[in-house]
Amino acid sequence: MKLHELARVSGVERTLIGRVTRTPLADARARADAWLLVDDSVLPCDPRDYLGILAIGEPPHVENVPLAHGLRQLAYLDDGDVVAVDPFGNVRALYRRASQHNFILVTEQCNSLCLMCSQPPKAHDDSDRLVEHFRHIDLIDPATAELGITGGEPTLFRDGFLALIARCKERLPSTALHVLTNGRLFYYRRFAEKLGAIAHPDLVLGIPLYSDVDTLHDHIVQARGAFEETVLGLHHLDRYGVRIELRVVLHALTIPRLGRLAEFIARNLPFAAHVAFMGLEMVGLVHQHLDELWIDPADYQRELVDATSIIRNAGMSASVYNHQLCVLAPRLRPLARKSISDWKNVYLPQCNGCSTLGACGGFFQSGTKIRSRAIQALA
Amino acid sequence: MSGYRLLPFRFLRFDDARTLAVNEAGEFLFVAHDDFARFVRRELSPNTDVYLDLKAKHFLFDSDSAVPFELLATKIRTKKSFLGGFTSLHLFVVSLRCEHSCSYCQVSRVSSDRTRYDMSEETARRALDLVFRSPAPLLKIELQGGEPLLNFERVRQIIVDARERAERERRAIEFVVTTNLALLDDAMLAFFREYGVCLSTSLDGPAALHDANRPRPGNDSHARTLDGVRRAREALGPDRVAALMTTTRASLQMPEEIVDEYVRHGFTSIFLRPLSPYGFALRSARANGYTTREFLDFYVRALDRIIAINAAGTRLVESYAQLLLTRMLTPFATGYVDLQSPAGAGIGAVVYNYDGDVYASDEARMLAEMHDRRFLLGNAHRDRYETIFGGATLRTIVESSVAESILGCADCAFLPWCGADPVYHYATTGDLVPHVPTSAFHEKNFFLIRHLLSLLERDTTARDVFWSWLREEAVPLQAEVA
Structure with a gap:
């Protein structure tokens, strides 16, 4: 599934963000926030006070109304979805009401450079995005169950990050927020205190920890001092009542001490509600470090069984993400989650006839070439 | 660097x-x-x-x-956070009287003299005043005896008053009644149910052993206890009744039978306890007694049986091993009056005797019954909270029981998991501070910790069972069917 497409545009002088509607709207203020979605050049109503027209295929004949046309891959857009259209014709689906996997990509900057980063950071200042994020939040359906906050490193905007969380609390009070952050800035106690003070009712920070020793963690995230910042940051977050989930990516550098890392978590970070053990996503920087990182998941099942047992013995919950069920030891299958977002998961021809297909998260689109030798249809 | x-x-x-x-x-x-x-x-x-x-x-x-x-x-x-709350457990001896005459019992009296051995209404009220001065975030009141049900009127008064007061002051409170259950009737059960009271009883093993250890008129203690357990579970819920056992000389030969008796009657925990060297127990030591080594042999056999039972899918926790394992394997705090540093006597638990005397521990009260009032902290009628809990006696107990400063404990590898018991050491040697090489307290705990470490290291079945005792879940993870 594609989340963006290049369209032909006219009358779009700045980035316009609005809700998609296929059906004409009665409320004038709602029209001003809405992209009217049109099939087959047929206009269902007078389009003049809409934000603009999105046309699948050929454009209808309109004047003095912003128009994006020629869309094919975004034809799935529907009422309540949120799109951004810029003057160059980039149409991005920011939010899909039917999806469980909506997120806000806060920034593409990062203060780490993990060897296996799936979305390599960009150096330029993109803090002007914040305005777009606030509008994005305002347009989302308040009935949304969960929203991801991701990056890059979303906390880099500091007060801007805090303002985003506060805005979510105000506009989307019943939406669970899941923030992906490296947690390093919470080394600064005041920052953690300010986040705690927002008292968001349903906030979890997913924070990666890759080793029980600083040198190895720092090497994996390519940042000296990151282990210290993250570990002390975790303690600060707990002190101010912010809920934590730990995320461990499994690869050739993390597997040898995986059990020791689990022990470290159980003894030093017992307040973490959940530990997610994540398969490697074969996209981004991972290809440059494949020799250092690749290990067939079939070859680390014993280590993963031990580590998840240690976590569960400690009274914490453990999950396994991004693994096909056929690769996992039978004892680990109940811990597997369908974690790959709906817009980037696929299955293989070998999967045909597999009895567990419905429960399996499948593959990342990007991860079908380099894969475990254990892939097979299960009886 | x-x-x-x-x-x-x-x-x-x-x-x-x-x-x-x-x-x-x-x-x-x-x-x-x-x-x-x-x-x-x-x-x-x-x-x-x-x-x-x-x-x-x-x-x-x-x-x-x-x-x-x-x-x-x-x-x-x-x-060390268990120290922060100060005295949490408050034991009330509502009557010294008992209709049992157990040979190992420390202090009870078979008597019908109510005025002499029962706690009065006024004494109970004074003691409750002291309880509510405690800063502990959770107050636990344990009513014991003698046999507390012989003075049920007082049990009722204390629980009703304490509950009302806790609600008024917005304090968390829990109640336990330690009873042999022989006198338990339906009216009592209805009351316990209304107030969410837990019951703790004694079960020493199969009928012959139990009844020999615990004589009463009719010699029917075992039958009455189990009948009481059944009725209490029905009325209060299966998890509201626990039992502990006392090991006598006669127990030593039958660890498996004792453990099996607990399983047969549906208990999910057992507490294998040695005799304490106090009170009447000391006098009958020749008939009942045994060496620490003999007790430990018994414990090891019983623990093996318990592990096998768990591995087969039935949960049965041994409470002392669970305590030690929690300390060894988790980051969490566990105060246990008789095994912590500094000791919990007075600062973790305190005893209000039937006559209003306040003792640092139940063992301290028994010592007083042997005419040694070394650990008497004061009296609920005569003394203020500040004098009782801030006085020289309690300060001495605490100062003498910081294991980190005791010769022989300070450099012991097991120190972070162990503790000190000044009342025990005073009762056995006359000195609050142990002479570690000859201390039976040391011999027992050193052996048990080492034994648990050995099992953790070489026996994966035992390890999985132990971990299952530290989780809330019922069954070892190994037994899970994927």
């Missing part, structure tokens, strides 16, 4: 091959003797697994990072 430095730790040559190293927060690591020697000489290579293990568990540090110090401080603070 170049090289590495050591953080505080204790160690023990565990077996022919390995040294056990334990850090200040009770985390441990087995290290080959050679590696350990290199480690303390600061010759260990940073590229070895053992170096990384020692570093991650905070036995050494090699940079100016604050992490090892911050984490150790947090973990030690957490481990």
Whole structure:
């Protein structure tokens, strides 16, 4: 599934963000926030006070109304979805009401450079995005169950990050927020205190920890001092009542001490509600470090069984993400989650006839070439 | 900085091959003797697994990072956090009378003289005044005897008053009644149900053993206890009734039968307790007594049976092992009056005797019945809270029971998991501070901790069972069907 497409545009002088509607709207203020979605050049109503027209295929004949046309891959857009259209014709689906996997990509900057980063950071200042994020939040359906906050490193905007969380609390009070952050800035106690003070009712920070020793963690995230910042940051977050989930990516550098890392978590970070053990996503920087990182998941099942047992013995919950069920030891299958977002998961021809297909998260689109030798249809 | 430095730790040559190293927060690591020697000489290579293990568990540090110090401080603070709440457990001896005449019982009287041996309404009220002065976040009131049901009127008064007062002051409160259940009637059960009271009883094993240990008129203690357990479970819920056992000389030969008796009657925990060297128990020591070594042999056999039963899918927790394992395997705090540092006598638990005398522990009360009032803290009628809980007697108890400062304890590898018991040592040797090499308290706890470590190291079945005791879930993870 594609989340963006290049369209032909006219009358779009700045980035316009609005809700998609296929059906004409009665409320004038709602029209001003809405992209009217049109099939087959047929206009269902007078389009003049809409934000603009999105046309699948050929454009209808309109004047003095912003128009994006020629869309094919975004034809799935529907009422309540949120799109951004810029003057160059980039149409991005920011939010899909039917999806469980909506997120806000806060920034593409990062203060780490993990060897296996799936979305390599960009150096330029993109803090002007914040305005777009606030509008994005305002347009989302308040009935949304969960929203991801991701990056890059979303906390880099500091007060801007805090303002985003506060805005979510105000506009989307019943939406669970899941923030992906490296947690390093919470080394600064005041920052953690300010986040705690927002008292968001349903906030979890997913924070990666890759080793029980600083040198190895720092090497994996390519940042000296990151282990210290993250570990002390975790303690600060707990002190101010912010809920934590730990995320461990499994690869050739993390597997040898995986059990020791689990022990470290159980003894030093017992307040973490959940530990997610994540398969490697074969996209981004991972290809440059494949020799250092690749290990067939079939070859680390014993280590993963031990580590998840240690976590569960400690009274914490453990999950396994991004693994096909056929690769996992039978004892680990109940811990597997369908974690790959709906817009980037696929299955293989070998999967045909597999009895567990419905429960399996499948593959990342990007991860079908380099894969475990254990892939097979299960009886 | 170049090289590495050591953080505080204790160690023990565990077996022919390995040294056990334990850090200040009770985390441990087995290290080959050679590696350990290199480690303390600061010759260990940073590229070895053992170096990384020692570093991650905070036995050494090699940079100016604050992490090892911050984490150790947090973990030690957490481990000692049971001290923060001050006295939580308040025991009331509502009557010294009992219709049982157990040979090992410390102090009870078979008597019908109510005025002499029962706690009065006024004494109960005074004692409750003291209870509610305690700053503990959770107050636990345990009503015992003698047989407390012989003075049920007082049991009712204390629970009703305490509950009302707790609600008024918005305090959390729990109640336990320690009873042989022989006199339990439906009206009492209805009352316990209304007030959410838990019951704790004694079950020494199969009928012949139990009835021999615990004589009463009619010689039907075993039958009455189990009938009471059944009715109490029905009325209060299956998890509201617990039992503990006392080991006598006659028990030593039948550990398996005793354990099986607990399983047969649906208990999910058992507490294997040795005789205490107090009160009447001391007088009958020749008939009932045994050496610490004999008790430990009994304990090991019973524990083997318990592990096998758990591995087969039936949960049965041994409470003392569970306590020690929680300390060894988790970061959490566990206060236990008779095994903590400083000891819990007075600052973790306190006893209000039927006559209003306040003792630092139940053992201290028994000692007083032997005419040694060394640990009498005061009297609920005569003394103020500040005098009782801030006086010289309690200060001496606390000062004498900081294991970190006791010769023989201070450098013991097991210190973070162990404790001190000044009342026990005073009763057995006349000195609050133990002479560790000859202390039976030391012999018992040192052996048990070492035994549990051995099982954790070499017996995967036992290890899985032990971990299942530290989780809320019922069954060992190994038994899970995927």
